[in-house]
Amino acid sequence: MSHKRIPKRKAAMAAGGAVALGAAAVLLPSANASQDGAADDATPRTLRAADASGLSARLATELGDSFAGSYYDSAERRLVVNVAGGDAGMVLRAKKEGVTVRQVGNSTAALKSAARTLKADATIPGTSWAVDPRTNKVVVTADSTVTGANWNRLQSTVRVLGSGMATLKKSAGTFKTFASGGDAIFSRTQGGTVRCSLGFNVTAGDGSPAFLTAGHCGVAAEQWSDSQNGAPVATVDQATFPGSDFALVTYDDPDTQVPSAVDVGNGQSVEITGAAEATVGATVFRMGSTTGLHNGTVTGLDATVNFQSETGGVDTVTGLIQTNVCAEPGDSGGPLFTQDGGAVGLTSGGSGDCTRGGETFFQPVTAALQATGATLGAGGGGGDAGDASDQQPGAGQSGAGQSGAGQSGAGQSGAGEQQSDAGGHNSGPAYGSGRTRTP
Incomplete structure (x- = not known):
């Protein structure tokens, strides 16, 4: 079987490029895989953050209405489960799963x-x-x-x-959408040049090569390029914003290869092995074409954000992941992922910057895949890949802004161009509230 080689400029658009994961260990040190058992069934056990999400989901089913949320204690490497009400037997069953149980007042x-x-x-x-x-x-x-x-x-x-x-x-900042992420993507509109970021390469439901990015990018422009003044190489297939914030963009060349990886700069990439649910307390990493690689912690789930719309109203987005990872305009659509290759989210918006910090919200990848019918990478990986590691990156903060992806975003903004994020917060186009693009 012959394989068509991906053109160089399209390879730049592929979130992982052609770089193997071998060097990523330098950037992201291995997580401690210890899952030591307890001395007895009622003693909390240590576990990886990657295992916390699945265990939490199982206990939510078992505990029913008594389950009141959970979070990962990264210092103790334990899952803490909240129980509201419930009998002693229910609490004991939870403890036998090796978790720390807290009795709380709010169900x-x-x-x-x-x-x-x-x-x-x-x-x-x-x-x-x-x-x-x-x-x-x-x-x-x-x-x-x-x-x-x-x-x-x-x-x-x-x-x-x-x-x-x-x-x-x-919050000292202002909630706004951030246009950017892994590798930079560009589009021309009446308002000027729009820049966002490629999130994760996927395979569309019909088998076409595609990628996920932010929905507010997809409703702002239909055709996207991998260079600021280049010809379009991808077209929006589906995009939803507000309500949710995701877009499926298909490559115009059906032979485009779609490596399932995230380019983290300096010739390194992290292989994406599947979709992962976020867990409060777990460490996550974000790549952006403006600010490069940064890491932080998941602080909330099922978040609602009310962005100021371009028409003076409110663009409400629900079901988001809340974090303390920093981001800036140009980072929208970019990937939120785990150390061990779990695709967690797409950068939506937030407040602050990478100097002062702030809150950043992400569209869950699992919801985007379900809504679009896409699968991660070249037809694989719709399933769980585990959640965020409890380890800190070796060079995550110092490397931000020095990465190849970070420079490709900032360096290509171009003098004389009217640069904007896709939400139009500088000079970009307005978008209709509730608009869903399905060309």
Whole structure:
């Protein structure tokens, strides 16, 4: 069988390039794979963060309404499971799984009810909320634009929920979508040049080579190139924003190879072996064409973010992963992944930058794959690859901005071009609220 060689410029668009994973051990040291058993069935055991998500899902099914969330304690390398109510036998069954059990006051149903109240009474541009299983509360965040009557309204809503159910904090930055990620991708619109980032290479449901990126990139422009002034090489097949934030973009050349890897710069890549669910407390890595490689911790799940829309309204996105990983404009659509090759998320937006820090939110990859019918890589890897490692990267922070992908984004912005993120937050195009592109 003959194999058509991928053109050099298209190889740059492939998230992993042609670099093998062998050098990645220098960048991302091996996770401790210890899963030591307990002295008895009721003693918590150590485990990898990669195993926490699956164990949590199984216990959620077994505990039913008594399950109130879980998180990974990276210091102790243990899974902590919250139980609200439930009899002693139920608690004992959980402990026999080797987890630490905490009795908490707020059930999952109560926390979801609080989130519904916030949606009904406090859907204000510049706000977000997510359940924090470590505090067993809904954490509500307001950015710097939430002032005056809006701030009073938000405060009042949180106060009604009660201090035992919700907490309110201020963010110094502004919630916005971030256009960028692994390798830079570009499109021309009436508003100028739009730059986003390729997230993960996938195979579309019809077998076509494709990639995932942010939905707000996909609704902003239909055709994408791997160079700022280059001819289009990929076309949006599906894109959804707001509500969710993902897009499936197919390569125009059906013979394009789609290596299942993330380019992390300096000639290194991380092989992507499957989709992974996020776990609160676990370490994750983000690659961006603006800022390069950075790492941080998952701080919340099922987060809701209310972005300010270009028409003055609110673009609400739900079901997001909340982290303390930094990001900047140009990073939208880029990959959030684990040390051991799990594809976790696509960069959506947040506040702050990589100097001051801030919150960044990600569209879960599992939801994007399910909605688009795509599979990771060349027809493989829709299943779990485990979750984030509890180990810190060897060069994650120092290498950010020095990577090849990081320089390709920033270095190609070009003098005289009207550069923008895909949300139009500088000079880019506006997009219709609720718009879904299906060319």
